[in-house]
Amino acid sequence: MQNRNDQNIKVIDVSHHNGTIDWAKVASDGVKGAYIKLTEGTTFLDKKSYDNYIGAKNAGLRVGFYHFAHADNDPIAEVNFFLNKLGSMKVDLPHCLDLEENKGKTKAQVTSLCS
Template identity: 75%
Template sequence: MQSRNQKNVKIIDVSHHNGTINWTKVAMDGVKGAYIKLTEGTSFLSKTAYSHYLHAKNAGLRVGFYHYAHANNDPIKEVNFFLEKLRNMKVDLPHCLDLEENKGLPKAKINAFGLKWMEHIEKKTGITPILYTGYSFMSNFSSAVAKYPLWVARYSSLNHVNGMNSPGSSTIWNKWAMF
């Protein structure tokens, strides 16, 4: 996959784990957008999502939301829960599926969950979603899922020590949308 370059737009992801955020400072640091955790599974709604949304928008950032998936659930129920909680908040970035845990399921089940989630939300909203997953988890997906843009996470001390500019290679995706 391609390496980072100076033209890449800086977008962050945040959740209730981040606590209070100085959104003005974030915007001044060159960040152009934020993905905010909205939901998880079929019952968790982030209590900080709406506040993060308002403050990020007021700081001039583009905003999108992500859903942390539980692949052992029904993907349709997870999409419907996400959309129900999204309500009328205006998004500037595509909806995002965060799928990075196998919950003890085989690759075929994880892939099927991801594909069904992505297809269903695209059908319901008309917006092509993006998949967020870790570099080491990408092998759980097939080329059918690769029709969706990839946001790849690669958390490693190498990223910081050696200034890693590429998430590595993939036999499924030939490029990333976000890294």
């Protein structure tokens, strides 16, 4: 991420795979924001998402959430699941879509899921 003065701004992404995060240490390392995994597909809620949200916010970081999409699911169902699990958590960064696997779909089909 870059600011208006072309200086790099550190933003990290985290999920349950990172275990327990020392958010004060993260902030003291110059990190200014975090994208936190919230959901995946239509059924998976990251069990660390709320703890990471509170930790990052309490450390003064900007927070955004991401959704790990499955290209073979209904994209509207995935969006609705993400928004439902987001609830009343307040974000500072735009939502992010993480789409890593095409699940047998063509590039055009995967691209159409994102629009």
